[in-house]
Amino acid sequence: MSQSNYRLIKTLLLIFLGIWLVFTLFPLYFMIITSLKPVEEINRMIPTFWPHTLKLSNYAGIFADPGSLKSLADSVIVSVANTALSLLLGTLAGYALARWIRGAAGENLAFWILSNRMFPPVAVIIPMFFLFDSMPWGTDSYFSLIVLYLVFNLPLATWLMMVFFRDAPRELEEAAYLDGFTPLRAFFRVTLPLVFPGMISVAMLCWIFAWNEYLFANLLTGTTVKTFPVHIPTFTLGSQSLWNLIMAFSLVAMLPPVILFIILRRYMVRGLSLGVVKG
Amino acid sequence: MARLELQQVCKGYDRPILDRLSLTVEEGEFFVIVGPSGIGKTTLLRCIAGLEVVDAGRVIFGGKDVTRVPPYRRNAAMTFESYALYPHMTVFENIASPLRARRMDEASVRKAVLEVARLLRIEPLLDRRPHEVSGGQKQRTALGRTLVAKPDVYLLDEPISHLDAKIRHELRRQFHTLQELRRVATVYVTHDYAEALSLGDRIGVMGDGGLVQVGSSRDVFERPNSIFVARHLGQPSINEVPCRLSSDGGLLMLRSLEGNLSFAMNGMQRALLEKARSDVLVGIRPQHIHVANAGSAAQVDNARVEAFEALGATGVLIAETDGVSLTVLTSPEEDFEPGQPVRLGFDVEQFLYFDAVHGRNLQA
Amino acid sequence: MTAAPSNAASAPAVAPDWFAKKHRRGNLIVNPFVPWVMVGLPVAVLVAIVVYPTIWMAYHAFHDTNMMSLFSGNWTFVGWQNFATVLGDDRFLSSVKNLIRYLLFGACLQVVLGVALALILYECIKNNTVRIVLLILLVLPMMLPPSIVGVLWKFLLQADNGGFNHLLINLQLLPANQRIDWLGTRLSLWSITLVDVWQWTALPLLIVYSGRVSLPPAIYEAARVDGASRWLVLRRITLPMLKEVIAIAFIIRFMDAYKFVDHVSVMTQGGPSESSELPVYIAFQKGIREFQVGEAAAQAWLIFAVAAVLITLFLKYMKRVLKAQAIA
């Protein structure tokens, strides 16, 4: 390939990249300006790409609305509790699988646990709906969401923690035994610090999945417990959607995972690829 | 009370690694195990440490059977080939680790760690982390972590194999002078025969399944009990010439099976070789062949240089004579061109004779 | 040198007695019971929330369960009737067609675009800071809650005053008096696929980009010294070496897309007139909104069975990849 030919191709590729970038960012840009527009400007027949007026009153409205705040709080409660539970159980099981349950039995068990994450939850949610409905806590509760989010977060946490524990050299733990540390002390003193970055990434991934979850929340809850995705459709006036408020609220709700991703991007690749790609 | 005993120890994974291995290392003894990589040296250490359970047999520390005792209650200290330093702790904390396990008070920990650090000359590094120090310093830190524990048994797994030649000289000397290692039983594992010969009070040469020969440095190097031992110790490797005994007009001759090399035998060798009753494998160390002047005994005149390398303190000549290729140790100052004719002399009394079938030393 | 005699210490041809009859002795460090307890906890949880419901569904797939019978507690065994009903249902069959179209164009396009963008980003942009900033921007959509993405695009794709149509008009790609009805019967499924591509191309992009970063630079230097052109390096070295990474990205995307109905649920609710329905979505509707539990169960089990086959194949492949990685 000649040099000029290569230049031409490179330019074309960069143009393609640019178009994709515009395609990716345009909706986000539009979301941001919409959240800053007054209702009147949004309801015009032709949307404005350069808003005439920008104001923060939509955000003020969100933060003054108890319903919105409660839904964010509900999301925090459910996602944090679920993450803590997934991480705790996943760390224990991941450690056992990585270190102590050897051979085909351990491997098959690990893959079975992982397979739970891939199955469509349709076979889970219908029975659980009826089961929880007959239980004292009912479907519309923190408990039901915290437990049901384990369906996808627990396999992920277990699998990934296993991968991270496998990466931590066994010899360091053995050195600790020879120093005289019992297995429990060695685990906290040596092993856990080694997998700490892994735990952070697992926690973040579990948290983001729980935070973003819509389907279970939509089907099971909505009155006593109402996470933010379920709250969004309530921004209406009659049959009219209040897009300015929806967008402002959405922006607030999506900010935490975005910020976490930007900070912890390096640690997440491993988790997002189920441990296959070392980030 | 710190003698180490192994009785009929067996360990295998998909194949047997240690087969009924018995060994006693006396208190204060520095015992070196040498053998090719992958032969099970590390497995043996791990069995002694308790990181692996033996399949059969007993491990005894100072008269106490510890076969079923977990590693954290055995009071054995071990350095790992990879050093296994805790990356998230400073050098100080790494060395202090065994004392922390014993929940020793802070002042005593400080005192003990500083003492060991002074002994190993790593005091300036105590605040650094393992990734900030050199290989030799890592090795010293790992050693410090074992010394500070005052254990009943020292287990050292290839402690200096991955370091540069210069540092190895320095650290070998350190192992010679550390008095603490002479207090109890020490087992040192290496694949480098020079390290083994230099350090071991006794040396165990390990082959498939267990120790092939146990003895002093001179025993294993000069009187190997099998061709396996002879082959593993020595660089360049021992020359192996398969020969057949023949009598040539009343004179007993050893004649090489390939090519046409032959040596006349004297009476004692003859008595020895008649035991063999089959072909003999003659082992000739490269330093027992030399480039000779005319007139010296047991020599060949028609050798030809195949290759020559001047290494550090020695030169290595590969010469071909009568269809047999021989490695010869020379001075590095000499120079040989390929194809050049040379005259070789042999120290016949230093030859080793092995059974051609089983490889046993016939003199043993 | 001729054949030397075998090592004096070579292993005996017959395994020794103790080896033949040895039993696994575990270890001296932890009680072998403890690890099983540690694994047992999540396994018990998964049995309770995944295995038990699946069996419950299997049972009801063969019964005429609906809301009334569920509460009264009497239902009758109907054999394969529910399965027959589902497989004979045009709504279900058309949803299967939708699913195939959605997976084929969605998951595949995401992976192809992701690979292309990742490699363009790595090969054509040399400044590291610029690269990282672009990467973060390109990958952002993946981190957004799918429900918000659905709402956002529903807003953008409105036919009359939707931002997307007007963007096209402004770019002169659409006549000013024309509007595309993105969420109408004809285009609704395509629009959902488009939104999926917008959100999820980021995943293969990020994975493949990271995979490319971790390829050893020495190999590329070797190729430079060998004089290989960029195209040859891409075709013969980069893509083959990224094969596993790309495959894993595809597997993850495919299985996620297979079960993913958030966008459908938010943007169209399967409409208009069932044009964007997917099997999983129908099963939910039938089970929880219409309480046709028996039929929903049969349908869920069909979905489940197909997933089981796919997952088995995919995990087998992943096992192989991870094994190969462990060796290298």
Added chain:
Amino acid sequence: MAQVTLSDLNKIYPARDRSVHAVKDLNLTVEDGEYVALLGPSGCGKTSTLRMIVGLEEITSGTIAFDGRPVNELSPEQRNVAMAFETYALYPNFTVAENLAFPLEVRGLGKAERDLEVARIAKLLRIESILEQKPAQLSGGQQQRVSLGRALIRDPAAFILDEVMSHLDAHLKFRMLFELKRIHRSLGKTTIYVTHDQVEALALADRIAVMSNAVLQQYGTRDDLYHRPVNRFVADFIGEPPTNFFTGEIAEDREGMALRVNGSGLAFRPDASRTAALQQCAARQVTIGIRPQNFSTIPSPGLQTVSARVILNEYLGEQSIITLEAGGASFRALASPDMTLPRGAPISLYYRSSDVMVFDPQSETFIG
């Protein structure tokens, strides 16, 4: 075939806080067909030099010329050099045969021709039996041969070998030394060999360039480096076991000039030419160096004597290293393994006065 000339070569890696001067004013000529080793500890600039010669690294200033023709602006491919990498850098998805054939595939050779060449190289390197395997299935030694083969197959102007033996075990390394020498003899190509191991460099190279701290210290034959090191660094770096160094002063007595080791009764006598050199220079304080292998335990006429006590006798099979002590100074010597030298035994050692090296203690340069 090419002569490679480096003139005033510099490499500076710019960095925000402190830029690194990796190669300083390097001048070096490798003659056509010569085998040259670039030797030095890690971080001395040898790898940067090599990467500039290959064309993988920009040249900050100076010129690299092949046969007198500057190649600064040429790509590695245009320079027509072949390189074997420390990490082998084999293409993991190719078989051994495909790896070997890749440089030819790049040049558009047909399948039949490629197979022919691969067979030729495989024979030369004795790897015929592994041609269909993937790199991951090979041992370190085999991978190393394949990477050499990929360099050899191209018939380039020069071979560049980067630490190619650093990951091999001792036995294998020993065998490969002979192999590499045999291959070089049979091809007769210009070869530049980068290593940190002095044994490899001494064994293989016609000439050796010793580098340290980005600067070329000495460029010469084995004999030059061994007997006439330009400074203490070279004397220390070349030779194993390590050279003995003492700080001492110049003194005169009845027998002529003596080099007294500070704080001990130990003294060495230089030969006539050194005595002359030392009388020229004003310094009284000197660093004395003598190699362990230059001590002999056998007296012979014309040798000088030192007396010492044995501290440590390391029996190493083919030889023994003895550590000695004389009046508070400690040093090493090589001895025959046959000698029994218990700890504390007195011993007389003999050396040739021409083997005593003397360095300036400040500048560490070789005086005589």
